Structures are given as structure tokens and as C-alpha cells.
Amino acid sequence: MNKAMAILNDPFKNKGTAFTQEERERLGLTGVLPPRVKTIEEQAAETYALFETKTSNIEKRHFLMEVFNTNRTLFFYLMGQHITEFMPIVYDPVIAESIENYNERYQRPQDAVYLSVKHPERIKKSLANVSGDRDIRLIVVTDAQGILGIGDWGVDGVDIAVGKLMVYTAAAGINPAQVLPVSIDAGTDNPKLLDDPNYLGERHQRITGQEYFDFIDRFVDEVEKLYPKSLLHFEDFGRGTAARILDKYQDKILTFNDDIQGTGIIALAGVLGAMNISKEKLTDHTFLTFGAGTAGMGIAKMLYDELVRQGLTPEEAKKHFYLVDKQGLLFDDTEGLTEKQKPFTRQRSEFANADELTNLLAVVKAVHPTVMIGTSTQPGTFNEAVVKEMAAHTDRPVIFPLSNPTKLAEAKAADLLKWTNGRALVATGIPVADITYQGVTYQIGQANNALIYPGVGFGALAVQAKQLNDNMLAAAAHALSGLVDPDQPGAAVLPPVSKLAEFSQRVAQRVAQSAIDQGLTTMTDAKKAVADAKWEPKY
Template sequence: MENAADGREIDLLVVTDAEGILGIGDWGVQGVDIAVGKLMVYTAAAGIDPSHVLPVSIDAGTDRQSLLDDPAYLGNRQPRERGETFFNFVDKFVKTAQSLFPEMYLHFEDFGRSTATKILNTYKADWPTFNDDIQGTGIVVTAAVLGALAITGEDIKDQVYLTYGAGSAGTGIANRVLAEFMQQGLSEEEARQRFYMVDKQGLLFDDDETLTDEQRPFARSRAEFEHPEALTNLEAVVKAVHPTVLVGTSTNPGSFTKEIVEEMTANTPHPKIFPLSNPTRLHEAMPADIIKWSDGKALVAAGVPVDPVTYSGVTFEIGQANNMLVYPGLGLGTIVSQARILSDGMISAAAHALGGMVDASQSGAPVLPPVSSLREMSERVAIAVAKEAVAEGINRKSMPDVEAAVKNAEWIPEY
């Protein structure tokens, strides 16, 4: 890392082991391209100076046999290191990076289900650390929920939230939305009563010994249901719990069926349905179908760009729940304020800044602002995040004028 930095001050480091790339899976050392791409978005969207960033690949091996068999593969030709050996290496990497780059914002990308949350939880309490797959999507979905509620006039505390797909993305999103329920006045116990999670085995129950540490807090008791043995598929769970918000991170295409959408529409005036799996071939449902099946009542966000949908004379703009709406501004605000950590308050500020850009007066308005407003969004998020850092007293840099500090930090490609 020291050689790669070549004397440069590094403000932002994106690191990946490329075990869990969405839509690809394990991509080995080649996953460094994702880290490079993320840094490009940081620069294009938020104006982070590209001379102060560094992409890093942790080559822990790969479990993709086709890569191990490929003579052109550049990575270590071995199965992935697991357990203590892997976590010790990550810890050595983090401590070295902290020593070399003491003002670094550390972004973890595409780590696997079994490692991502543990790594984030290990370092987030004492360093400005971010996991895009866990926190980034969670912030965007929280913003989408807030945007939808701005359109409908409903209260977040009245919502019932159902996750379909209980991997690190699904649980991370649910944790972020849960935190928003609590910030709006519910106790943790009250908030958790409004959250349900479905995975391959159906509704998650607390007597399931296969649950991960991230899934277990969302597991329900069988005693809550008259026929828990029947709750083995998404449709049965929707009929039993009557969700108002349905979020898909399952990569199970077509799983949000006509029957499920109609069931939700029968139980809530405006179902919020977010099929987030991507690429398009993995979508739980296409937005045009959701709009049609709900008779134009559903509020939809998708994980990929989707053309507007016209139904019954109304053109519905479909918000894209893409992490790039939030992570560039979140990083810029954290870097500019030199925050000691990335706090829950800063994350919530980012979600509210994004959700607050929705035009609730517009017929067919999207629940998220369009990607075409990315630079404006990023600046707005950065200002909100930096202001929250100052309000919490965790900024290491004096900022008498936060807006000016953010604007002055934005790099402009002038040569």
C-alpha cells in the first residue's frame, strides 16, 4: 500500500476480497475492478480528488473452480482462506492502512455473507468505516421508504416491513430501516415487532439452528402464528403478516407474483414494493407488472434503471435504489468533517437528505430522486452528513461554515 500511494495523502480507500459481488459471486482478485469503479463514482458524483484515493484487493484465494482452472487467472490459485487466518490478515491490513493513512475513510466492498458484518462491526466503533453492501443499500432503502411516506402522508411507525432474501444485504437493509423506526420514537422491542424476514426456508423462526448472527434478531416465535408450519413461502407469509413494505434482495426472479402484489394491495392503500436484486434477470418482479397488478397504487423502487411506466393515464417514474445515490456524498461529508467514526446519526442524516428530495406533489413521483441529479444529491448528502458530525462533536476539523467547506472540497477536472 505504501508503494502504491507513492507519497500521496490517501483520504479514501476502497477494499474488496470480491467473494460476494452482486450478480457474479466470487470473482477472486479480478474484483479489484469493482473497487476502481466505486472510486470513479466517488469522484464523478461527489468530486473526491482522485489523487487521494486507493483501490485495494485482498487476494484470499477463490472458490470459483473456473478461475482456478484458467491459466490466465492472475490471483492465488487456492481455495479461499477462512476463519481465524482470514480475519487476522484483514486485521493486519486495517491496522497497516490506519498507520499509513491516519485520516482515511475505509470503504469495504463485496465481502461475503460470512465475513462482511463481522468485519464492519469490528472496526466501525473506532474508525470511519463503511460497508456499501450492508449500509449503503440500507440508507437508500430507508430514503425510499421516507420518500414513499412523504408521498402517501403515512407514518413510518405504522409500517410493517418484510424482507425477502436474508443475506448480508437483506439484514443490513432491515437493520438500517429498524434504526429509523427507533429514531422516530419506537423502542427496539416495539420496532422489531413490525419486522419479518423470509429466506429459502420461509419465515425465519427462532428455533432454527441454521440462522446466522445477523438473521437471528429478526427471527419470530412459532407461538405467534396459528399455523407456523405453513409459512414456508413468501406468499403464505404475506397473507399472514400483511406487510406494507416488501423489499427483495433474494436474486430469485419472478418471486413477487401477481397474487402477492394483489394481497398487499388489499391490505394497505399504497404498498411499497422494492425489487432490488440485479441485474434485471434476477428482479423479483418488473415495476410495470407491480404497477399493473396493484392498479397503480403501489410505490416502487428497483435495483436497476427502469423506464417510466404509464398506467391509466398516469406516468410513474421508478426510483432506482442504487447505492451510488448516497455513498459518494456520505464519504465526502465524512472526509470533509474528518469525523472520528461514521455514526448512526450521520447515516440517518444521509437518508433524510436523500428522501427529502422527493417531489410529493407530482403525480407518479418516484420515491427516490433521479440519478440525473447525482451531483446535486451527493452535495446535499455530504452537507447533511458533515453537519451531523459537527452536531455530535465527532468532527476532528473545525467547520464554522459546513456548506462552504463541502463545496470547497469538491474536485473539479480542470486541466
């Protein structure tokens, strides 16, 4: 490929019609492009007009991916202008449909690295082949075993890593040339994929146990050697692997698991926001987590840690939590408990009717929760009977149906307001338009991890923190909770996605400051470090 074509085919360098005459001369592009030189503003306007002609969300995403694959700067300039509109298209919920159609709609590898657990010897070469001479600072890796809401999608789940990194750049301003999406193909237990002749991944059951964890160890080792200044973000790993990997590496390298930690932070931020509105103390509340998997346990742990920070002893704090999973309330003798569930289980002796606590309504009647958070992917489970029972025992019930996509949500926000006469403080896992009920317009906060993880990761990277610990995560949650006017009727418990870029900088500064305060970096000025590290989408 000649020099001119190499530049035009490199999305990190390509400006399309915006190359100036001087640049065209210098780069060997004279005569390669039409003569008119356009501004990025002009390019964005015409690209958005084309975007608007697409009739379905999946076609809109397909079009935006073509822009992304061609010209990264233009893509992020455009996304910055239309962040609220583009977020659900490039990420959740449309990304689920994209993953489900990955094999049929495959366009390009999108600068992702594809690794196979069967071939650990190829890790180093594969990473180097894709990253080339780029200074990689952020890696999002997935094995796609536990994609929220849709489960195991094997190599097709690479879209999650690509989409996550898009949000990091659009929200926080990490340079898109410094990021690397990685797919770890351990096989798949999804029969639909195993039977699909078009499936692009390894066609075998998931590799588990020692062989799998040995591969992860080698992968982490190679990443640390090749990219010593990078943050390693694990995404959508399964119940049996996510926490184990995080526990092993959290104190050793700069790493983050969004499903455990990000979900926990955003839920804590939402609950803190609810406390600002209700003027209540967090330590007076009783928490019910419905869905005790990776996300649910991340939320419980984050709330528990905050109760301890606010003065409760560990023993007192544990008494505030009830876990409900498919078996009902989890007791210390429930079979098949995970290591993360065990600290939060209850004893049967606490209840006269312990054997009857096998469904959500029975548990709500027994424990009278004041905060109920759903990560169950069981649609409609926060039904009228459950919600009215909860609301009968608290003035401002805090109810977060966080499962997504839309079809898997535990409840609709409008129903929660109706069933509680407008008293519920609601956050959802999906975008919800304003709701007018009995003359009050309610803004519904979206407990979207995108509100939090870009600022968290960027803040840690900006000061080159040695690790990302629980104090830094708590700082992020508190940064978010102070951004809404709590005295406004119908106020949301979380700020809107439209202000994503603005408050990602605030979160990043708080996280960076926490790292400085704890001696996890040699830098001393959080605000300057975050400002200096921010990339702007301009030519």
C-alpha cells in the first residue's frame, strides 16, 4: 500500500477532506482527495445528516461504526455534539443487538486483539501486532461469558470492549490511539453459537479451571511488560471468574472490574443522591439486593463499605443487608453460595417462617427493605404487590430496577411512581424520558456505569496511580452524588447523561486526588494532571 493510502486507511491519522493543502503536499496526498478543504464542523454536519436518514437503531450503529473505522477524530467530535443521542446507539442497549448479529454484520476487527485460551504462546505477538507503535494506556478485555442481560456470547462479545472504550474517550477524553480492546476466546457454552455455521469464534465448550486461570496470569504478565503504564479493565467475565481475577490483581496492578466495582459505585452514588433528596441517613436504611450475582454483590459490598466509613462496625453494617436470588433469601446454609455472597447471608433462626422466604414478596414482607436494588434480569419482578408492600413501611422507598436491556428490567419507572403515589426515588439501568405524574415532572436517573467508570479510570491514569482501591472508588461515588439539586420537585437521584463529559472530569479529579492523598502516585496536582491528560477531538 502506498503512503497516501496508508494514511487514509488509518483511522487515527485520517482527516478525510479536512487535510489542508500544506498537509496534502507534505504527506503525499496531492491529487488523492477532492480539492475542497472542509472543516471538522462541516464534516460533522454532513455526517449527522446522513446518520438521521437511517431508520433503525442497528443501522444507525452500523453507520457510526463506519465513521469510527474511518476517522476517529471526526467520530468523537460528532459524539461529543450528540452524546445523549449516541450513547444508547454505540453502547447500551443497542450494543446487545449488535453482539447478537456480530457474525452476520462483521465489518472489521476495529483494532481489537483476538486471543485464544488454547494458544497462550500467541499472546505477546498478538498484542504487539495490533498495538504497533501506539502508546497503550487503557485496555478493556472481555471473555464475554456474562454480558449483562444476554449472557455468554463468546468472541462476538468483543463489541462490548470496543463500545466501552468509545465511552471512555467520549466521556473522559482518553486518547483513542492509546486504547486497546481485547477478546479472550475461551470457547462458549451458548448452543446457538456452537450450532451457528457463521460463528467466528472457537467452536467448543468453555475452557475452565487451571488452564483458564493460567492463561489469564500469562495475559496479565504480558500486558504489564508491553504496556507498563496501562490500566487493565476487565469486562463481562462470568460469576465464577470475575471476582477471583479482581481479588488476585487488585492490589498488584492498576486494574478495574466494571461489573463489580463500576456497578457498585453507580448504585452507591444513586443511593447517596436519594439520601440528599429524602434528607435521611444512609445508616438508617435496610438494603435488599435482588439478584446476587457479580453486579448485585458488587453493589452490596460498596454500600457495606460506605456504612462502615459512616461509623458502623462491620457487624452492625452486615445486619442492614438481605440478598435474594433465584432460591429466595440467601441463608448461611443455602447450597452453592459464592465467596462474595457468604459474608452477607442471614441465619434461619432470625425468622419464624424461614422456609417460606423463597420469593421476593415473602422476603419484602418479612424484612421491610427501604432500599431495593434489582440486578436479576427477571422482568417485572418488582410488581405492584411487592412495591406497595415495601412502600407501606417507608416514606421514600428507594427502588432501582437496574437490569437491562429494557425487556429485562424489574419494573418500569412510571409504574413505580404510580404504585407509590410519587414517593419512590427511582434509578433505572436504561434511559427513561421525564415522567409527569400528578402535576410533578420526575426526572429519572440512569444508573448507567458510563456515568462513572470513564472518570474513575481516567483519574487513575492521569496521575499514574499504582492501583485503584476502594477509597478512590468511594471518592468517585461522592463526586457524582452532589451534582443534582435535591430540593427540585421530581429531582433525579443521578445527574443526566447529557452532562457526561462535564462530570467525568469532576469524578476524575476526585479519584486522582484520592490517589495523591493515599500516596499512590508521585504527582501532587490532581486538577492539572487531569487537564493535561485530556484529549480533544480536533485536527
